[in-house]
Amino acid sequence: MRRVLVISLVGHVLAIGLFVWTPKPRASLPALPGGVVSVEIVSAPPGARPAAPKAVSRRAPKKTVVLPDEASAKPMPKPKPAARKEKPRPKAPPPRQKTLAEAMAELEKKAGAADELAAAPRTTRAAPAGAATGAVGVAAGSGPRRVDAETAGWLRRARIHVRQSWVLPPGFRTQDLETHVSVRLDGGGRVVGEPRVTRRSGNPWYDDSVVRALEKASPLPAPPDAGEWPFVFRPEDIL
Amino acid sequence: MMIRNSTGGMRLLMVAVLALGLACSSDEGPDAESARGGSTGSTGWDDPVTGQDMDGDIAGRGPEGAAAARRMGLKTVYFDYDRSAIREDGRAALRANYEILRGRPDVRVELQGNCDERGSAEYNFALGERRAKAVRDYLVRLGVSPNQLTTVSFGEENPSVVGHSESAWSRNRRVDFAVLP
Amino acid sequence: MRRLVCVVGLLLASLPAAAQNRPPVVVTDPNARTFKAAIQRFADNQAVPDAARITGLREGIGSALQLSKVFEVIDPRAFLGPDETVALEGVPPPLCPDWSQIGADALVEGTVITEPRGLAVQFRIWDVVRCRRLKLKRYFGNPSDVDVIARRIADDVVEAFTGRPGMASSEIAFVSDRSGRKEIYVMNADGSEVRAATRNRSINAFPAWAPNGSEIIYTSYRLGGQPTLFLLTRGRRKPGRLLSKVDESVPIYRGRFDPAGKRLAFVMSVNGAPEIFTSRRDGRGMKQLTRHRAIDISPSWSPDGQRLTFVSDRAGSPQIYVMNADGGNVRRITFDGTYNTSPVWSPDGAWIAYETRVGGQFDIWITDPDGRVKAPLVTHPRSDETPSWSPDGRWLAFSSARRGRNDIYVMGIDGKNLRRLTGGEGNNTSPAWGPAPGAR
Numbered sequence: 001m002r003r004v005l006v007i008s009l010v011g012h013v014l015a016i017g018l019f020v021w022t023p024k025p026r027a028s029l030p031a032l033p034g035g036v037v038s039v040e041i042v043s044a045p046p047g048a049r050p051a052a053p054k055a056v057s058r059r060a061p062k063k064t065v066v067l068p069d070e071a072s073a074k075p076m077p078k079p080k081p082a083a084r085k086e087k088p089r090p091k092a093p094p095p096r097q098k099t100l101a102e103a104m105a106e107l108e109k110k111a112g113a114a115d116e117l118a119a120a121p122r123t124t125r126a127a128p129a130g131a132a133t134g135a136v137g138v139a140a141g142s143g144p145r146r147v148d149a150e151t152a153g154w155l156r157r158a159r160i161h162v163r164q165s166w167v168l169p170p171g172f173r174t175q176d177l178e179t180h181v182s183v184r185l186d187g188g189g190r191v192v193g194e195p196r197v198t199r200r201s202g203n204p205w206y207d208d209s210v211v212r213a214l215e216k217a218s219p220l221p222a223p224p225d226a227g228e229w230p231f232v233f234r235p236e237d238i239l
Numbered sequence: 240m241m242i243r244n245s246t247g248g249m250r251l252l253m254v255a256v257l258a259l260g261l262a263c264s265s266d267e268g269p270d271a272e273s274a275r276g277g278s279t280g281s282t283g284w285d286d287p288v289t290g291q292d293m294d295g296d297i298a299g300r301g302p303e304g305a306a307a308a309r310r311m312g313l314k315t316v317y318f319d320y321d322r323s324a325i326r327e328d329g330r331a332a333l334r335a336n337y338e339i340l341r342g343r344p345d346v347r348v349e350l351q352g353n354c355d356e357r358g359s360a361e362y363n364f365a366l367g368e369r370r371a372k373a374v375r376d377y378l379v380r381l382g383v384s385p386n387q388l389t390t391v392s393f394g395e396e397n398p399s400v401v402g403h404s405e406s407a408w409s410r411n412r413r414v415d416f417a418v419l420p
Numbered sequence: 421m422r423r424l425v426c427v428v429g430l431l432l433a434s435l436p437a438a439a440q441n442r443p444p445v446v447v448t449d450p451n452a453r454t455f456k457a458a459i460q461r462f463a464d465n466q467a468v469p470d471a472a473r474i475t476g477l478r479e480g481i482g483s484a485l486q487l488s489k490v491f492e493v494i495d496p497r498a499f500l501g502p503d504e505t506v507a508l509e510g511v512p513p514p515l516c517p518d519w520s521q522i523g524a525d526a527l528v529e530g531t532v533i534t535e536p537r538g539l540a541v542q543f544r545i546w547d548v549v550r551c552r553r554l555k556l557k558r559y560f561g562n563p564s565d566v567d568v569i570a571r572r573i574a575d576d577v578v579e580a581f582t583g584r585p586g587m588a589s590s591e592i593a594f595v596s597d598r599s600g601r602k603e604i605y606v607m608n609a610d611g612s613e614v615r616a617a618t619r620n621r622s623i624n625a626f627p628a629w630a631p632n633g634s635e636i637i638y639t640s641y642r643l644g645g646q647p648t649l650f651l652l653t654r655g656r657r658k659p660g661r662l663l664s665k666v667d668e669s670v671p672i673y674r675g676r677f678d679p680a681g682k683r684l685a686f687v688m689s690v691n692g693a694p695e696i697f698t699s700r701r702d703g704r705g706m707k708q709l710t711r712h713r714a715i716d717i718s719p720s721w722s723p724d725g726q727r728l729t730f731v732s733d734r735a736g737s738p739q740i741y742v743m744n745a746d747g748g749n750v751r752r753i754t755f756d757g758t759y760n761t762s763p764v765w766s767p768d769g770a771w772i773a774y775e776t777r778v779g780g781q782f783d784i785w786i787t788d789p790d791g792r793v794k795a796p797l798v799t800h801p802r803s804d805e806t807p808s809w810s811p812d813g814r815w816l817a818f819s820s821a822r823r824g825r826n827d828i829y830v831m832g833i834d835g836k837n838l839r840r841l842t843g844g845e846g847n848n849t850s851p852a853w854g855p856a857p858g859a860r
Contacts, residue, residue: 359762
């Protein structure tokens with residue numbers, strides 16, 4: 001009995017410890033409004049100018065998911081470093097090479113990680129709260145989670161479903177915000193009670209927006225089990 | 240009688256407490272604000288006309304100063320784009336102006352720096368000032384008394400030729416002479 | 421018994437941990453950028469309700485909300501709940517499902533109370549998804565100020581959902597030569613109600629707002645000699661001269677208040693070179709920040725008042741620099757192009773917008789204050805100049821020559837929602853976006 005107690009105590013202390021200390025993401029380049037990172041690479045031949053007036057560099061869309069109930073919202077374009085290389089930008093003053101190389105490397109790394117499921121390794125972001133305990137054998141930044149196929153499938157469906165309900169005005173998207181929420185779902189995917197913010201982003205309106213998203217999303221696709229499910233919300237998966 | 244009074248007082252007290260209790264327990268009162276901050280009555284921004292008839296002048300200067308300068312034969316000096324260096328033609332003009340001013344130590348002249356419309360208005364304020372100072376320094380080196388000369392810049396705010404071509408711009412990049420009263 | 425308690429206790433204690441055992445759903449990149457608002461017709465306490473005013477109020481709130489681009493307004497014909505507010509007191513709260521089912525995020529309900537001394541408009545803002553009341557507020561005004569009140573309400577709705585008020589009730593000052601002279605004007609953020617702030621028929625330039633929103637500082641030649649700084653106060657007719665102890669023969673221009681409204685930054689010519697100075701509002705405590713033969717101009721404060729960005733051509737061409745508010749730690753942050761000017765620091769401190777010369781014309785770019793990241797924002801082939809940030813940092817106002825004459829435009833910081841505000845009269849330049857009324 002005592003041994004069980006001790007193990008449980010140690011486990012909880014470890015859990016709390018990992019929960020409290022999360023590795024800070026490396027100081028990254030600030031996200032530009034519209035989510036674009038400046039990667040003006042080459043100066044095109046002088047005299048060449050884009051024909052149509054353009055307000056802001058656009059990233060080509062990565063996802064082609066059409067969201068039927070958000071007819072008014074346009075898909076948020078994603079950065080495509082390769083495409084930007086090809087585009088002539090005669091007036092683009094190239095940033096200093098060192099900064100540029102860093103920016104490009106970072107973009108490549110994150111673009112590669114962008115479309116992964118939640119189960120994928122997250123080497124440059126803080127570990128979600130779910131990684132805390134040792135029971136599942138996953139720690140921040142380590143190898144892929146050992147998740148069964150059913151759960152993996154549900155994680156993906158839940159993500160798409162909740163994303164459709166999440167409304168976030170542009171002003172938040174340029175900030176490094178992250179909120180963790182724990183939601184009780186019943187067997188049918190309905191939200192039971194109020195979603196609980198387990199880690200605040202520091203911006204209470206951003207936290208409100210994610211709670212709102214979860215409540216709006218109810219009922220979610222039916223989870224593998226009823227119970228408490230953790231969610232992590234970030235405005236951008238690139239920066 | 241005392242009892243009745245005190246009953247009345249107690250009743251009043253009870254009512255007051257009840258009212259207070261109701262007030263405190265109800266919804267918090269709304270934040271109240273006046274829709275238009277500040278003054279009442281006025282519709283906002285107003286700056287009265289100063290009462291001076293300023294038609295035809297530049298920023299408080301009458302047209303007489305420029306006209307007097309022209310009558311004296313003082314020449315305008317022109318500049319290259321973004322530059323405040325005196326060109327060859329400018330030097331010739333200033334040497335001529337020096338001869339005129341040398342014979343008229345009573346005359347005080349305002350050197351008015353100007354720019355063409357391109358570029359930031361603020362940088363053009365400063366560039367116009369640089370041009371006026373360049374002309375002033377050249378004249379002083381030639382021998383004009385510094386007391387005869389003052390400088391001012393109008394930036395791009397006072398074009399002599401309105402237009403969006405080099406022919407207009409080149410005639411706006413200038414230092415004008417105006418005789419002070 | 422003790423064992424049972426321990427087991428149950430452990431089980432209970434590990435329940436939250438059980439949630440931690442599960443991998444999280446990571447939600448990113450929301451598509452939807454606008455909330456949806458349902459606005460009821462407000463109740464009217466008069467015996468004969470003023471239907472036109474009530475309709476006007478709803479429409480005013482709606483159009484001001486849509487101006488923000490943070491909200492869309494739901495057509496009242498789609499309402500499941502009541503179209504009109506019955507009362508705010510003594511009635512049950514709204515049935516949130518009625519509203520969330522039609523896609524609303526926000527519900528605005530209210531009453532208009534006509535009193536002898538004017539109108540009182542009381543309203544509530546609901547988050548109908550989470551079914552909680554976010555705001556209860558009341559505005560007083562003259563009956564003729566219904567649209568002013570409508571704009572304030574709309575800005576409050578935006579603030580309730582985002583933490584920063586909308587800009588519908590803010591104003592933009594600018595310079596226009598529509599009268600034949602360059603005078604200062606003020607208009608609403610949607611371009612309506614243009615009114616003259618100066619009429620001195622001199623040359624007036626470089627308006628900037630005090631953070632209290634009731635004063636405009638500007639540069640004028642109205643004294644007849646050198647340019648110097650003046651202060652206009654809302655509602656007062658006569659401007660006051662700032663820095664009156666400085667001799668009138670010294671040119672002073674481009675004055676800007678610091679974010680606390682206590683200090684001024686401005687350009688003053690010293691020995692023929694324009695230098696940047698700061699002082700207290702009353703002119704005391706004047707400090708010279710730059711000491712250089714070069715042109716040093718265009719100071720703009722950081723939102724924490726600790727730093728200034730400015731323009732200097734000390735390296736041979738006008739470029740953007742940043743320095744501490746005491747003049748120390750000067751750093752250049754633009755290195756490309758031969759002409760970078762008009763820097764303005766964003767309200768959240770993250771960006772500096774500026775104009776850069778490309779070919780023969782100007783574009784507007786933004787940079788982070790360390791100069792590491794730069795991006796174009798307005799790149800029309802005709803000149804776009806003098807950017808100014810909205811108080812919520814979501815918009816930029818600027819002057820553009822794209823239609824031939826100069827007009828004031830606004831554009832969302834994400835590059836969307838370009839709108840022209842002025843048109844048809846004169847050349848309109850040098851916009852200065854005033855603070856949100858709630859900040860006053």
